[in-house]
Amino acid sequence: MATVLITGATDGIGLAMARQYAKLGHRLILVGGRPFPQLTDPLFTPQTYCQADLAQPTAAESVASWLLAQQINALDLLIHNAGTGYFGSLAKQTLDQIDELLTVNLHSPIALTHRLFPWLQKACGQVVFVSSVATAVPTPEYAVYGASKAALEGFARSLRVEWQSQVTVQTIRPGATRTGMHQKIGLTQEQMNWEKFPSAETVASKIVQAIESKRPSATIGFGNKLLRFVGRNGRPLLDPTLQKSAPQLSSQSWRNSPSTCLITGAADGIGRALALRYAQAGYRIVGLDIDGNKAAQTHADVEALGGKVHFVIGDLSNRANLAEILPQLVDFAPFNCVIHNAGINAVGKFETIPLKKQQAMLHLNLHAPLWLTAELFRQDWLTPDASFVFLSSLSYFASYPGAAVYAASKDGLANYARSLRAAWRGDNCLTVFPGPVRTAHARRYSPDNSREDGRMLPETLAEAIFRAEQGGNSRLIPGAQNKLMGLAGHLFPSLLEMAMKKVILEKFEGR
Numbered sequence: 001m002a003t004v005l006i007t008g009a010t011d012g013i014g015l016a017m018a019r020q021y022a023k024l025g026h027r028l029i030l031v032g033g034r035p036f037p038q039l040t041d042p043l044f045t046p047q048t049y050c051q052a053d054l055a056q057p058t059a060a061e062s063v064a065s066w067l068l069a070q071q072i073n074a075l076d077l078l079i080h081n082a083g084t085g086y087f088g089s090l091a092k093q094t095l096d097q098i099d100e101l102l103t104v105n106l107h108s109p110i111a112l113t114h115r116l117f118p119w120l121q122k123a124c125g126q127v128v129f130v131s132s133v134a135t136a137v138p139t140p141e142y143a144v145y146g147a148s149k150a151a152l153e154g155f156a157r158s159l160r161v162e163w164q165s166q167v168t169v170q171t172i173r174p175g176a177t178r179t180g181m182h183q184k185i186g187l188t189q190e191q192m193n194w195e196k197f198p199s200a201e202t203v204a205s206k207i208v209q210a211i212e213s214k215r216p217s218a219t220i221g222f223g224n225k226l227l228r229f230v231g232r233n234g235r236p237l238l239d240p241t242l243q244k245s246a247p248q249l250s251s252q253s254w255r256n257s258p259s260t261c262l263i264t265g266a267a268d269g270i271g272r273a274l275a276l277r278y279a280q281a282g283y284r285i286v287g288l289d290i291d292g293n294k295a296a297q298t299h300a301d302v303e304a305l306g307g308k309v310h311f312v313i314g315d316l317s318n319r320a321n322l323a324e325i326l327p328q329l330v331d332f333a334p335f336n337c338v339i340h341n342a343g344i345n346a347v348g349k350f351e352t353i354p355l356k357k358q359q360a361m362l363h364l365n366l367h368a369p370l371w372l373t374a375e376l377f378r379q380d381w382l383t384p385d386a387s388f389v390f391l392s393s394l395s396y397f398a399s400y401p402g403a404a405v406y407a408a409s410k411d412g413l414a415n416y417a418r419s420l421r422a423a424w425r426g427d428n429c430l431t432v433f434p435g436p437v438r439t440a441h442a443r444r445y446s447p448d449n450s451r452e453d454g455r456m457l458p459e460t461l462a463e464a465i466f467r468a469e470q471g472g473n474s475r476l477i478p479g480a481q482n483k484l485m486g487l488a489g490h491l492f493p494s495l496l497e498m499a500m501k502k503v504i505l506e507k508f509e510g511r
Helices: 012-023 059-069 095-115 117-123 140-162 200-213 222-233 235-245 269-280 292-304 319-328 355-378 404-423 440-445 458-470 480-491 493-510
Strands: 003-007 027-032 049-051 077-080 126-130 168-173 217-219 260-264 284-289 309-313 335-340 382-391 429-432
Touching: 003 012, 003 095, 012 027, 012 200, 049 059, 059 095, 077 095, 095 117, 095 140, 095 319, 095 355, 095 404, 126 140, 126 200, 140 168, 140 355, 140 404, 140 493, 168 200, 217 222, 222 235, 235 404, 260 269, 260 355, 269 284, 269 292, 269 335, 269 458, 284 292, 292 309, 319 355, 335 355, 355 382, 355 404, 382 404, 382 458, 404 429, 429 458, 480 493
Parallel strands: 003 027, 003 077, 027 049, 077 126, 126 168, 168 217, 260 284, 260 335, 284 309, 335 382, 382 429
Antiparallel strands: none
16 A cells, blocks of 8 residues: 555546545545535545645645654655646736746645655655646747746656656646636636546546656657647747737837847846847846846946946845836836846755755746746837847756756746747747856856866857847757757757766765
């Protein structure tokens, strides 16, 4: 008899899986947000049901405390099934809605996995992340949902390499399923005929079979497998087709002003190089950064080139600071180009890095670009042909054992950028996948700086980004070696993941 914990177990796929595991005779731990008296199914008892609101930061600790109170000290199977969604224009999605979706779909699974590692390790258990086939295609009307699930997959891929031989890590991608979620997020049957989707019981049965196989990842259903294949390999044909059919975002901004480039993290490293390059091209630079001293130096460097520059100092990882940052941007809008460059890292074994540090990384690397983009559309601070540039990472192709949450943030960002491009009538949204760059940030987080001379100069990267953005490209992997690694990751992901374990993770462990 195995001990099985399922989140989102009060309805839909989660409840259907619980019933199947109950028939198999396993011990159930069912996690949900509904009060116990509202649950009528006999599966839910004080010994099986743990009430925890996964939208709250205390959820992981609540589950751990419940397990301790029930004297449960090992978990054979942890299924992260809970999820929420949003359907509609990403320009109309509120910051609260963005945060709730990312918290439930991404933060909560990460926090629970972090907190429950001792339980999983003791049983040599298995952790399953229920993702979505939507990660393979642009999702213009549920872009944040797609980003959250893509981030979850990026996290799982890197964690699987880290926990090899300790805990089995698996990703499962169901397609659209007939559950109550569609009504909860306001979808009408005219918008999407969800009654035609397979039932939760049918999908749950296939998920349970996939879990038993313990394959690293599985997509449920032939049609979904075909969609994933096309989404991954037919991007040049699929994305323009979806763009034609998707409701388009627009900007009515008419103000006649100098070409202006907004750059986050512009005070140092790649951001500084981008500020200098765009200033050379005649753009007025508006930089966002937390470091006032480095911002002052970059300000002077841009002016020395004859460029115009203004810095706004603030911490983008804290949403409360937007109330102070946004009013300082209004005098420089509309923006012709927005570059989401700011980011931080945290390296080491996932379970040893403090959770608060990893959550702060998610807020800066993923939440902040989504917040800022939503506000720029809401305030109508973009020119009709404005460009977006999102700096993801080569880890999108190669995985990043030793920085699993960083990889999650960058995978989520790349997915969001793809959806935004499909929805933005400017048709100019560039995602950049840089490899190692010769910056202080790279030195700080690298397991080995002995080959720093081989890293790309930030000025070289900035030039490549400028040319790709000006050319209207959708993707950029700068450098021949990085392109080769990206191709290898696409064609032979398992082999490259093992190589990354030796190149990165084992060096972290040896320090």
